[in-house]
Amino acid sequence: MGSSFTHLHVHTEYSMLDGAARLDELVSKARSDGQQALGITDHGNMYGVIEFYKECVKQGIKPILGTEAYMAHDHRSERIARRGRLDDNGGSDEGGHKQYYHLTLLAENNQGYSNLIQLSSLAFLEGYHYKPRVDWELLEKYSSGLIATTGCLGGHVLQSLLNGDEKGAIAKASRLQDIFGKDNLFVELQDHGITNQRTTNPKLVEIARAIGAPIIATNDSHYVNQSDHMAHDALLCVQTGALMRDQDRFRFEGNEHYLKTAAEMRSVWKDLPEACDNTLLIAERAQVDITFDEYQIPDFPIPADYKTPADYLSFLTWKGAQQRWGDNLPSAVVERLAFELKTISDMGFDAYFLIVWDLIRHARESNIRVGPGRGSAAGCAVAYCLRITDLDPLKYDLLFERFLNPSRISMPDIDMDFDSRYRDHMIQYAAEKYGRDHVAQIITFATIKARNAVRDAARVLGHEYGVGDRIAKLMPALQQGRDTPLAACFEFDDEHAAGYREAQGLRDLVLSDEIAAKVVEVARGLEGLKRSDGIHAAAVVITGKPLTEYLPIQRKGADAPIVTQYEMHAVESLGLLKMDFLGLRNLDVIADAVAMIREQTDPDFDIDVIDLADIETFELLGRGDTIGVFQLESPPMQSLLRLMKPTAFEDVCAVIALYRPGPMSTKMHTTYAKIKNNIEEPEYFHEDAREVLHDTYGLMVYQESMMRVAQKFAGYSLAQADNLRKACGKKDPKAMAAEEGSFVDGCEKTGYGRPLGEKLFDIIRGFADYAFNKSHAYGYGLIAYQTAYLKAHFPVEYSACLLSSVKGNYEKAAVHLADARSIGITVSNPDINEGRSDFAAITADGQKRIVFALSGVRNVGEGIVLQILEERDRNGPYDSFHDFARRAPEQALNKRAVESLIKAGAFDSFGHPRRGLLMVFESIIDSAVVSRREEEKGVMSLFGEMEDASVTGWSAEVAIPDMQFAKPDQLRHEKEMLGLYISDHPLRGVEHALRRLVSSSIQELESREAGMATIGGVMSGLNRRFTKKGDQMATFVLEDMDAAVEVTVFAKVLAEYGHLLSDDLVVTVTGRLNKRDDSPPSFSAQRISVPENLGDRVPEVELSLPAGFTADKLERLKAIIAEFPGTSPCKVKLVGGKVFDLGASGLVDFEKAMGPLRVTFGSNAVKII
Structure with missing residues (x-):
C-alpha cells in the first residue's frame, strides 16, 4: 500500500470552538497531498456531514462519514453532578468517573450511515447531559454497518490504561469488538508527542494482538496546517474565556494536531506500517451514497370523495375562485388557474399546496392573523384562491412563472407569516398533524465575523478592550450588514474593492504597530469559524417518515425543541419539505388594533377590505409620519416618502422595492419620484416599452418588469424570461453569454432587430443588480399600507397596540411613546382601575388617550395583573387603596409588586400621594390580610350580633400621610419602574433649547454614519468601574425626549470630567458614535458639558x-x-x-x-x- 494514507479522526469547524479546520481547506489539503479519501468525526454531532460530503465529491475524493461520539460511563440516563472542570477528556463526576468518554464511529455503508444518524440523534434526545451521550445499549442496537475504533486518550480503553487497569482496558476493547464485530473494531493509535500516548501505544498494540483486532493510526486533527496552531489555541481561549498567557487553562499539548501529509504519517508510524495500511483498507470498504434533490413531500390526507391530491386541490381552487371573483369567472382567470393547476400537478406538488393550505386554514380558523403573502408566492393565483395569499395576482400583474417555473422543476417556496405570538402554536399543529417525530425546527450556525474576530483576538492575547476596539473601528463600514473579510482588507479583490479602499488606515496601523499586527494575524485565523449553533428564526422541516430516516436531530434538554443537525440548505438538498413559519410582530399589532377598534369604535371593522385608495393614508405617507408603519419607519425611508408623495397603493410597493442600496446608488428612487410627480419625463428605450413599463415610468424596478420586457421584445415565454432573470442574478459569464445570444436572436425574430436586442440586453444586465421581486414588494406593501391606514384613522388604538408589542423593549417603546405624543396623543401612567394588562386606549369626556400597561411595570407579572383585573371586572372598580387591599386576591398583594405599582403611579387616581402611600402600604396590606383570614375563620361572626362590640385593628383604616416626592424623585421612580418617563420628563420645557446645542438627536444616531457628534439629554445608570490596568472608567445612559444611548467615558476623559457626572443631570456630550455589526449604536465621550440657563429662552x-x-x-x-x-x-x-x-x-x-x-x-x- 506504499506511501498513501487516509485520515479517519478529523475535527472540522463544526466541533465548535474546538475545531479550527475549514471544510474546503481541509479537503483541498488532503486532495493536493494525493489522499484518495478523508474522514469527518466531529465531537458528538453530524453538523457538517452533508457539506463535507459535497465538498469531497466536488474535489474528487471519497468522503468517509463519522462522528466522535460521547459515551456515558454506564447508562445514558445518568445525570450525575459534575466535579471540577469539564475538559476534553470528559471531566469527572462525584464518583470519580468521567462524565463521558470518546468513541470514534465511521459509516461503512448506507446502513451504517442510518445507524450513525440514529445514534447521534438518540445521544441528544435521551443522553444529553453537558454533552450528547450514547451508551453500550444503544451501540448494541445500532452497530450494523459501522466501523468503530477505541478512540483517543478520552476513550474507555485508554482511560482504563491510564488508570492502571489493563484488564479493564482489554475488557472494554473486547466488549466493543463483540458489539461491532471482529472486522469492524480497530484499535486506534495516536502520537502527537504526548507522553501518555507514547506510554500507552505499546499496550494498545498488545491489546489488539490479544483480542485479534487490527490497528489503525490516526492524527487527532483539529486544524489544517501546523502553522494554524496559534489560531486554534486562540479558539480554545474563546471557548473557555481564558487568556493565552494563562498557565492553568485548557490547551492541547504540542502543535501536532493538524492534517498531516501521508508522508508525515508514514514517518511517525514507520515501525507499524500496517497501522497506516489499515486506514486505506477502511477507505476502500467505506461507501456511503447520499441521494440529493429527490423530493420527499409528505402525503396529505384527502377526503374519501377525491381520488388524488390533484383532484382535491382542483376542487378547493375552483371553489375559492368563485369566492374571490364570483360565480361567472372571467376567462383570464379560468385560463390562468387551468395553467397553474396543470403545472403544479405535472411537477408533483399538489400535496405541497394542500399542506400549506391546511396550515393557513387552521390559523385563520383559530383566529390567528396571517400575512397576505411574502416572496414570489403572491404571484400564484391558486394560492390566492386557497387564501394562502391575499393579493389578486391578475390585478397587479404578479407572475406565476416567477414563483414556479414550468421549465425548471424546483420545490415551491411559500413562506408563511403568522402573528408572532402563535408561531409555536402553528409548529405544534404541524407536529400533531404529521407526527411529532416528523416535524422539527432547523439548526443555524453563528460564525465569528471579522470585527468580532479582531475583538476576540485582542482579548485572548491579553490586551485591553480598547486595543481590539481601535482596530475594529478602522475596518470598512458594513456592506448590507456584512463585514469586509480581513483578507480583503489587505489583498485587493474586485468583489470587495470599496472595502479595500476604506481599509487603508487599518493597513497603515498593522505596518506600524506590532501589537495590531499580531491581533490581526490571530483574528484571521478565527474569522469565519463556527461559533455556536442555534435555531433558525423561521425554518421548519416536515417529513413523510420519521425524521431520523432522513437526517440526525437534536434536543438540548428535556424542554427544548427538536432541531435538525443539518442546516437549511442541506435539508433542502436532501429533497425534504422545508417551510418557513415566520412570526411577524406587525401582524400582532394589526390583530390587536382590529380587536380594539371592534370593541370600542366599529364592531364591523375589517382591515382586509379597507380602501386601497384612501386619501388620509396617502397624506400620512406623504408627510413621512411613518414611525410604527411596517417597512417604512426609518428616517431615510421617511425622506423617500416625502419625495415620492404616494397617491396609489402601487407607489407604496415601489417605495419598498426602491429603498435598497442598489437602486439608491443609481438614484433610481429619486428618478422614479420625479417622474411620478411630473418633475421629469419618463424615458423609454423604445416606444413599445411603454406597454410593459408604464406603471414603473420606464424603469425596471421589478424582476417581473424585466421578464415582461423579455416576453415583449425577444418573444420569450415567461418561463424563459424567468430563466433569464435567474442567470442575470447569478452573474455566471457562461450562462449570460448563452442568454445574450438567445435574447438578441429573439429580438431579431420579433422584428425589433439585433441592435436593439444588444442594447436592451445591456440594460437588462445593469438592472439585474437592482430589480426586486414584485410579488414580495406587493405582499409587504399591503402590510405597510394596512399599518399606515390604522395609524391615519385610529392613531390612539394603533399606538396603544404598538406600545404593547414592544413593552419589554424600552428603547423601542420610547420611540413609539414620543411619536404618539408628537401627534397629540396623551399617554398616562398605569392605573389600577383604567389600566389593562397591555396598553389600553381609553375614551373619557370625548377624548381618547393611552393608559400604560399594568404588566409593563417592573416586578409586576402577568399573573398578578390578571388576578387584579378579574376582581375588578367581577365586583367593579376599586374605591381606594384600602379597598384594593381588601378585595384583591392575596397572591396579587405581593409587596414588591405593589410597591412598584405605587412608584409607577397606578394608585394616583385615588388621590393618594405616592410617598405617603409607600410609607404605609405594607401596614394596610397586612391589616387587610389578617382581617380577611379571620373573617374566613368565622371569628367576626362571634361578635356580629353584639351591638356594642368593637374590634380593634380591623375596622380602623390606616391613614395615608399627605406627603409627596419632589418631582425629580417621582420621575426617577417612574423611570425605574416603567423604563420610561410618563407623567413628565426632566427635559420638559428645555428640550428645544437643548436641541440647539447638539448636532444630532439620539434617535437620529440610528441612521447616522459612525463618527463625531454632539448629543444631549439626562443621565441615568451611572456606573464607575476599574479596568484591568487599574484605571477608572464609567458608563451611563443618556436619554432625550425620544430615545436613549449608552455612553462610555474612558479613563482620560473621566479624569477631566468625572466631577460633573451624576444621575438625573442634564448634559451635552461630544464624542464618537460607534456602530458594531448589528448591535445598537454606542457613544464614546470626549467632552462633557452642563449647559446653563436652558429654561430662560422662549422657544419659537x-x-x-x-x-x-x-x-x-x-x-x-x-x-x-x-x-x-x-x-x-x-x-x-x-x-x-x-x-x-x-x-x-x-x-x-x-x-x-x-x-x-x-x-x-x-x-x-x-x-x-
Whole structure:
C-alpha cells in the first residue's frame, strides 16, 4: 500500500470552538497531498456531514462519514453532578468517573450511515447531559454497518490504561469488538508527542494482538496546517474565556494536531506500517451514497370523495375562485388557474399546496392573523384562491412563472407569516398533524465575523478592550450588514474593492504597530469559524417518515425543541419539505388594533377590505409620519416618502422595492419620484416599452418588469424570461453569454432587430443588480399600507397596540411613546382601575388617550395583573387603596409588586400621594390580610350580633400621610419602574433649547454614519468601574425626549470630567458614535458639558409649508393658533427659504399646539427652534 494514507479522526469547524479546520481547506489539503479519501468525526454531532460530503465529491475524493461520539460511563440516563472542570477528556463526576468518554464511529455503508444518524440523534434526545451521550445499549442496537475504533486518550480503553487497569482496558476493547464485530473494531493509535500516548501505544498494540483486532493510526486533527496552531489555541481561549498567557487553562499539548501529509504519517508510524495500511483498507470498504434533490413531500390526507391530491386541490381552487371573483369567472382567470393547476400537478406538488393550505386554514380558523403573502408566492393565483395569499395576482400583474417555473422543476417556496405570538402554536399543529417525530425546527450556525474576530483576538492575547476596539473601528463600514473579510482588507479583490479602499488606515496601523499586527494575524485565523449553533428564526422541516430516516436531530434538554443537525440548505438538498413559519410582530399589532377598534369604535371593522385608495393614508405617507408603519419607519425611508408623495397603493410597493442600496446608488428612487410627480419625463428605450413599463415610468424596478420586457421584445415565454432573470442574478459569464445570444436572436425574430436586442440586453444586465421581486414588494406593501391606514384613522388604538408589542423593549417603546405624543396623543401612567394588562386606549369626556400597561411595570407579572383585573371586572372598580387591599386576591398583594405599582403611579387616581402611600402600604396590606383570614375563620361572626362590640385593628383604616416626592424623585421612580418617563420628563420645557446645542438627536444616531457628534439629554445608570490596568472608567445612559444611548467615558476623559457626572443631570456630550455589526449604536465621550440657563429662552415654532399649500390648510393654521394662544412666536417658512413672522397674532402655546400642527402639516414640517 506504499506511501498513501487516509485520515479517519478529523475535527472540522463544526466541533465548535474546538475545531479550527475549514471544510474546503481541509479537503483541498488532503486532495493536493494525493489522499484518495478523508474522514469527518466531529465531537458528538453530524453538523457538517452533508457539506463535507459535497465538498469531497466536488474535489474528487471519497468522503468517509463519522462522528466522535460521547459515551456515558454506564447508562445514558445518568445525570450525575459534575466535579471540577469539564475538559476534553470528559471531566469527572462525584464518583470519580468521567462524565463521558470518546468513541470514534465511521459509516461503512448506507446502513451504517442510518445507524450513525440514529445514534447521534438518540445521544441528544435521551443522553444529553453537558454533552450528547450514547451508551453500550444503544451501540448494541445500532452497530450494523459501522466501523468503530477505541478512540483517543478520552476513550474507555485508554482511560482504563491510564488508570492502571489493563484488564479493564482489554475488557472494554473486547466488549466493543463483540458489539461491532471482529472486522469492524480497530484499535486506534495516536502520537502527537504526548507522553501518555507514547506510554500507552505499546499496550494498545498488545491489546489488539490479544483480542485479534487490527490497528489503525490516526492524527487527532483539529486544524489544517501546523502553522494554524496559534489560531486554534486562540479558539480554545474563546471557548473557555481564558487568556493565552494563562498557565492553568485548557490547551492541547504540542502543535501536532493538524492534517498531516501521508508522508508525515508514514514517518511517525514507520515501525507499524500496517497501522497506516489499515486506514486505506477502511477507505476502500467505506461507501456511503447520499441521494440529493429527490423530493420527499409528505402525503396529505384527502377526503374519501377525491381520488388524488390533484383532484382535491382542483376542487378547493375552483371553489375559492368563485369566492374571490364570483360565480361567472372571467376567462383570464379560468385560463390562468387551468395553467397553474396543470403545472403544479405535472411537477408533483399538489400535496405541497394542500399542506400549506391546511396550515393557513387552521390559523385563520383559530383566529390567528396571517400575512397576505411574502416572496414570489403572491404571484400564484391558486394560492390566492386557497387564501394562502391575499393579493389578486391578475390585478397587479404578479407572475406565476416567477414563483414556479414550468421549465425548471424546483420545490415551491411559500413562506408563511403568522402573528408572532402563535408561531409555536402553528409548529405544534404541524407536529400533531404529521407526527411529532416528523416535524422539527432547523439548526443555524453563528460564525465569528471579522470585527468580532479582531475583538476576540485582542482579548485572548491579553490586551485591553480598547486595543481590539481601535482596530475594529478602522475596518470598512458594513456592506448590507456584512463585514469586509480581513483578507480583503489587505489583498485587493474586485468583489470587495470599496472595502479595500476604506481599509487603508487599518493597513497603515498593522505596518506600524506590532501589537495590531499580531491581533490581526490571530483574528484571521478565527474569522469565519463556527461559533455556536442555534435555531433558525423561521425554518421548519416536515417529513413523510420519521425524521431520523432522513437526517440526525437534536434536543438540548428535556424542554427544548427538536432541531435538525443539518442546516437549511442541506435539508433542502436532501429533497425534504422545508417551510418557513415566520412570526411577524406587525401582524400582532394589526390583530390587536382590529380587536380594539371592534370593541370600542366599529364592531364591523375589517382591515382586509379597507380602501386601497384612501386619501388620509396617502397624506400620512406623504408627510413621512411613518414611525410604527411596517417597512417604512426609518428616517431615510421617511425622506423617500416625502419625495415620492404616494397617491396609489402601487407607489407604496415601489417605495419598498426602491429603498435598497442598489437602486439608491443609481438614484433610481429619486428618478422614479420625479417622474411620478411630473418633475421629469419618463424615458423609454423604445416606444413599445411603454406597454410593459408604464406603471414603473420606464424603469425596471421589478424582476417581473424585466421578464415582461423579455416576453415583449425577444418573444420569450415567461418561463424563459424567468430563466433569464435567474442567470442575470447569478452573474455566471457562461450562462449570460448563452442568454445574450438567445435574447438578441429573439429580438431579431420579433422584428425589433439585433441592435436593439444588444442594447436592451445591456440594460437588462445593469438592472439585474437592482430589480426586486414584485410579488414580495406587493405582499409587504399591503402590510405597510394596512399599518399606515390604522395609524391615519385610529392613531390612539394603533399606538396603544404598538406600545404593547414592544413593552419589554424600552428603547423601542420610547420611540413609539414620543411619536404618539408628537401627534397629540396623551399617554398616562398605569392605573389600577383604567389600566389593562397591555396598553389600553381609553375614551373619557370625548377624548381618547393611552393608559400604560399594568404588566409593563417592573416586578409586576402577568399573573398578578390578571388576578387584579378579574376582581375588578367581577365586583367593579376599586374605591381606594384600602379597598384594593381588601378585595384583591392575596397572591396579587405581593409587596414588591405593589410597591412598584405605587412608584409607577397606578394608585394616583385615588388621590393618594405616592410617598405617603409607600410609607404605609405594607401596614394596610397586612391589616387587610389578617382581617380577611379571620373573617374566613368565622371569628367576626362571634361578635356580629353584639351591638356594642368593637374590634380593634380591623375596622380602623390606616391613614395615608399627605406627603409627596419632589418631582425629580417621582420621575426617577417612574423611570425605574416603567423604563420610561410618563407623567413628565426632566427635559420638559428645555428640550428645544437643548436641541440647539447638539448636532444630532439620539434617535437620529440610528441612521447616522459612525463618527463625531454632539448629543444631549439626562443621565441615568451611572456606573464607575476599574479596568484591568487599574484605571477608572464609567458608563451611563443618556436619554432625550425620544430615545436613549449608552455612553462610555474612558479613563482620560473621566479624569477631566468625572466631577460633573451624576444621575438625573442634564448634559451635552461630544464624542464618537460607534456602530458594531448589528448591535445598537454606542457613544464614546470626549467632552462633557452642563449647559446653563436652558429654561430662560422662549422657544419659537417654525412651520415649513410646501409650494401651493391650500387655503384650507392656512385656515387650519389660524384656527390652531387661536385655539392654543401662548408666548412662542410662530414663523412660516416657504419653499425657496422665504420666512414670514406671524407677529403678535401668531403667538402660540407650542406644547399644546404641536400635536395638531403635526397632524395637519406633518411631523417633519414642524420644528421648535
